[in-house]
Amino acid sequence: MWNRISKHHLFWPLTVLAALLLFNLVYKPGFFSVRIQGGHLYGSLIDILNYGAPLILVAIGMTLVIATGGIDLSVGSIVAISGAIACLIVSRASDQHSLSIVLTAVGVALGLAIICGLWNGILVGGAGMQAIIATLILMVAGRGIAQLVTNGQIxxxxxxxxxxxxxxxxxxxxxxxFIVAAVLLAAAWLTRRTALGLFIESVGSNATASRLAGIRSRSVIFAVYIFCGLCAGLAGIILSSNVSSADGNNAGLWYELDAILAVVIGGTSLNGGRFYLSGTVVGALIIQTLTTTIYMVGVPPEITLVVKAFVVFTVCLIQSEKFRMAMTGKGKRRRAPAEREVTQHG
Structure with missing residues (x-):
């Protein structure tokens, strides 16, 4: 029973998340306290969910891209573009409080994010470019586009x-x-209740064999990159809305790396194939909880990224079955009979 539990893809991510939360509780006894103020819930746990929402969205889209054997390095730039476009449209309106203006701004921003995702899909699935190169193009150009939209200003x-x-x-x-919950439920339903999830895993395992089996690999690739762009666009709108401003230079900076880490921590392999949306959500919560912990402890800003990288590195090592076997010595005991057999038979 223990072996079955420990081998579950959520066991180690949940263990690490629980350890981080326990550390915060010990360091700050009131960490788990939730209070009602003005009809709203406030507390550190609520803040983790709230501030982690954009990262969870980006990571959900990244999960499906990685499941096809690809990668999307442009999500941070798409976050900046969508936030910049939405804020620019609203700021130039004569009545910024008009609901129609806001809906128009959100629609245009999401439409542009979908176009960015389609562009990546065309380069990867249509032109046959390597995903890391194709998305790197938009990663660099997109950040410039966001700064052009904002004219280099906030x-x-x-x-x-x-x-x-x-x-x-x-x-x-x-x-x-609620936005994150809606996107997560939609993605889970499409990938687990329809054949789309099977197609994605098939393309990620072997795109050529999938095509020969009758699966439209290009269409699947187009779909996941479009969805990833849409998720990044939503994240950009949430980020800019939260601070009522758009910064084309810093919005979504390094989000692509955090999203990839969240996917990997959640148990999805970068080689493609089987994926775990639930694991990705836990991975994103680990990263956001770690960020909250670093700020709460008072780690100097100049070494924040080093501490974050070290913790993520440790988490990935803990998840590695080979590493755990090497540390416990089980690997050597399992190899010993085979080595003796080879020695006996010369």
Whole structure:
């Protein structure tokens, strides 16, 4: 029973997440406390869910891309582009509080994010470029596009409807949590209740064999990159809405790396094939909890990334079955009979 539990793809991610939360509880006894103020729930756990929402969205889209054997390094730039476009449209409106203006801005931003995802899909699935190179192009160019949109300045908005997307509340919880839940449920339903998930895993395992079996590999690749772009666009809108501004230079910076780490921590292999959306969500929560812990402990900003990298490295080692076997010595005991047999037979 223990072996079955320990080999589950969620066991080690959940163990690490629990360890981080326990450390925070010991360091700050009131870490788990949740209070009601003004009809809203407040607390460190609520903050982790709220501030981790954009990363979870990006990581969900990244999971499906990685499942096909690809990678998307442009998600951070798409986050910056969508936030910049949305804020620019709202800021230039005569009435920023108009709901129609906000819906138009969100629609245009998401449409542009989908186009960016389609561009990546065409380069990878249509032109046959390596995913890391194809998305690297938009990663570099997209950041420049975002700065062109904002003219190198921080675009601020005062729209209450737009601010509600990332900083609003619904049923006592941050509205961004419901956006993440809706996207996660939609992705889970499409990939686990329809044949799409099987197609994605098949393409990731062997794209050529999938094509010969009748699966339209290019269409699957187009779909996952478009979905990834859409998730990044939503994340960009939430981020810019939360602070009522858009920064083309810093918005979504390094999000692509955090998203990839969340996917890997969640148990999805970078080689493609089988994927775990639930593991990705846990991985993203680990990264956000770690970020919260670093700020709470008071780690100097200049070494924050070093501490973060070390913890993630440790988590990945713990997840490695070969590493655990080597540390416990089980690997040597298992190889011993085979080595003796080879020695006996010369």
């Amino acid at each position: 675009v601020t908005v005062t729209s209450n409807p737009y601010k509600y997307i990332g900083a609003g509340w619904l049923a006592m919880l941050p509205f961004s949590i």
